Amino acid sequence: MASTIIPNDVQVATSDNFLSTEQLINMFPDKDPNIYQKRGAPGISSLVRFLGGSRPTMQIDYSHFEEDYTHQSFKVASRATAAGAGQPVTLIVAAGYHSSTGAYSIPRDGFIIETKQGLAKLSGKNEGTPGAHTIVATPFDPAVTLDLLVTESFPIFGSTFADGSDSPEGLTPILAEYSNNTMIIKEAYEVTGGALTSFTWSYMQPGQLGAGSPGGYRCAIKGEHDTNRRMEDYISIMMFRSDKITNTTNITDGSRGTEGLYRFVQNGGDTNTWSDIAGFTLIDFDNIIRKSKNAAAGTQFALYHGFDLGMKLSDAFIDKFGAGAINYGAFGGSKDLAMAMDFSSIRRNQYEIHFSSWDALDHPELFGASAFEDYSGYGVVVPLETTRIQGDSSPGPFMRMRYRAAGNYSRLKEVHLTGGTNGIYTEGMDRIKIHYKSDVGFEGIAPERFQSIQRV
Numbered sequence: 001m002a003s004t005i006i007p008n009d010v011q012v013a014t015s016d017n018f019l020s021t022e023q024l025i026n027m028f029p030d031k032d033p034n035i036y037q038k039r040g041a042p043g044i045s046s047l048v049r050f051l052g053g054s055r056p057t058m059q060i061d062y063s064h065f066e067e068d069y070t071h072q073s074f075k076v077a078s079r080a081t082a083a084g085a086g087q088p089v090t091l092i093v094a095a096g097y098h099s100s101t102g103a104y105s106i107p108r109d110g111f112i113i114e115t116k117q118g119l120a121k122l123s124g125k126n127e128g129t130p131g132a133h134t135i136v137a138t139p140f141d142p143a144v145t146l147d148l149l150v151t152e153s154f155p156i157f158g159s160t161f162a163d164g165s166d167s168p169e170g171l172t173p174i175l176a177e178y179s180n181n182t183m184i185i186k187e188a189y190e191v192t193g194g195a196l197t198s199f200t201w202s203y204m205q206p207g208q209l210g211a212g213s214p215g216g217y218r219c220a221i222k223g224e225h226d227t228n229r230r231m232e233d234y235i236s237i238m239m240f241r242s243d244k245i246t247n248t249t250n251i252t253d254g255s256r257g258t259e260g261l262y263r264f265v266q267n268g269g270d271t272n273t274w275s276d277i278a279g280f281t282l283i284d285f286d287n288i289i290r291k292s293k294n295a296a297a298g299t300q301f302a303l304y305h306g307f308d309l310g311m312k313l314s315d316a317f318i319d320k321f322g323a324g325a326i327n328y329g330a331f332g333g334s335k336d337l338a339m340a341m342d343f344s345s346i347r348r349n350q351y352e353i354h355f356s357s358w359d360a361l362d363h364p365e366l367f368g369a370s371a372f373e374d375y376s377g378y379g380v381v382v383p384l385e386t387t388r389i390q391g392d393s394s395p396g397p398f399m400r401m402r403y404r405a406a407g408n409y410s411r412l413k414e415v416h417l418t419g420g421t422n423g424i425y426t427e428g429m430d431r432i433k434i435h436y437k438s439d440v441g442f443e444g445i446a447p448e449r450f451q452s453i454q455r456v
Contacts, residue, residue: 053397054412055443056405060256063179066446073155074106076148077132086142090124090134094150098133105133108169110161113137113154117144121160125169182404182441183242183258185234189227193421193430224434231413231436237360239401239442241367258441261399261450265380268447270295273456274377280312280453288381288451289351297449298385301353305379306361309453313355317346354384377455398446404439411439 074097082089091107098105107113111122117139124136139146148154159168206215242260245251259267270291274280292301305313345354362368367375383398403412417424419432444450 054401054403054440056410056412057182057402057441058404058406060404061179061181062402062441062443063177064443064445065175065177067175071155072106073153075153076150079150080137080146080148082139082146085145086139087145088123088136088138089146089148090136091148093133093135098127103127103169104172105135106171107135107154107156108171109135110165110168111159112157114157115139115146115148115154116152117146119157120146178443178445180259180402180441180443181244181256182402182439183238183256185231185238185438185440187227187231187234187436189224189434189436191224191432193432227434228436231438233360233366235413235438235440237366239440240360242442260442261380261382261444262452264399264442264444264447265450265452269450269452270448272451272453274309274312274453275456280309280316282316285316285348285353288353288453289348291451292351292381292383292449295446295449297383297446299351300384301351302382302384303353303355303379303453304358304361304382305355305453306367306376307357308374308376308455309379310355310357353381374455379453381451381453383449398449399442399444402441402443411437413438 075094077092077094080089080091093105093107097107105125105127107122107125109123109125113120113122115137119140120137121140122135122137125133126135127133137146137148161168207213208215238258238260240260241262242257243263244259245255245257272284272288272291274284288301292298303313344356345352360366361375361378386397403410405411414435414437416435417432418426418435420427420429421432424432
C-alpha cells in the first residue's frame, strides 16, 4: 500500500493513487445531502395563514367593524332591594351599559328582564343625571320581592306594551371598530464571492415552480436556509407578540409595530389561570369550553402552548388523546395537514380542542430566555371555525395576516439579491447579499372569542 497518495490528472488507477476503503472513509467523511430542521412545528403565522389566509391592503393602517351582540343584558351599579313583595325597585344602571353624556342605555321602558326571583318589567327610565341612569323594575308576580345584586347580569328577554301604546325608544347598535397597522420586518444573508462554490443546483421542469414557470437550473446557497427560516420565525413571532410603537418621542425613525395575537387577547379576550400545585384539570378545560360557548366561538379550537403547560395538559388528558377522539374537520378533513401542524386533539361533548406545542415559547434564545415572563406556562385558545359577514352568507375568519400590496406588487415576502460577483453586479463588493422584507400585520376579529391560559 502506498504511504503517500499522488492523484492523477486522468482517471487511471496506479499504485500511487489507490485508496483503501479505510483511507477513503477517513479522507471523505459521510455527508448527508439533506438539511434537517432543528426547530419544531410551524409557528403562529402558519396557523394565522391557514385559518384566515393573507389579505392585501394598500394602506399601512387597516380597520373593520364588528356588530354588537344581538341580545343584550346589563348590570346594576349598587344592590337594589324592593321594599316588599310586588313592590317596584329603582335600579342604577352600571357604567358601560349606558352613555355617559346622552340618553342611550340598554334597559328601556316596556322591556322584560329575568332575575333570580322571576320576571320583571322595566319602566320610568331617567337619564337626567349623566353617568347615573336609573330605571324602575316591577315583578310580574305580586308575591315576589326583587333583590338585584351587582354581581348579576340581567338579560333582556322581550317586551310588553298595552294596546294602542307608542313604540319603544329606539336602540342603535354599537359597532366596535378594530384598527391595526402593518410593520416592516427585514433580514439579510451575505456570502463572499470565494464562498460561492457552495452553490447547489437543481433542474426544475416547466411549471414545477408554479403555472407558467420556465424549466431550467435553479441555484441555492448552502447556509442561506437558516436565514430564510429565521425570517419566517420573525414574522411568526411578530404576529404573536408585537405591540404598536407608541413611544414616538424617542423612536423617531418611522418604524412601526403591529398589535399581535398576544396583546389582542390580553386586551379583549378572556383569561384562565393554573398553578403548579393544582395543575390543569378537566374542570379548567370545561371552563374554557363554557366560556367559548357563551361567546359563540364555535366548537373547534386550537390551543398553542408552552412546554410546562403542555406537560400539565398531558397529565390531565393522557387517557383522552387518541385517533378515536380526533375529528379532522377543522383541517379540511385532512389528517395529514393536522399531523403536519403537529396537532393532537381531544373531544368533550361536541367541542374539540386541538393541542400544539410552540417551541418558540421555550426556546432559550427566544421566549424561553430567563428575563422574560412565564411563556412556558402560557397558552392561547383560538377559534378554528369561521364567523359570518353581516348581510352576506359568506364566512369570514377570526384572524388573518394583512400585507401591503398594490396591483401585481406584493410585500408579503420580498427577496432580492445585490452584489458584485457571479452574475450579480449592482456594486463593487466581491459578495452576494440576499435581502428579505415583509410588510405585514395581524388582524383579529371578535377578541371575546379568544382565551389565554396563564400560570399563577
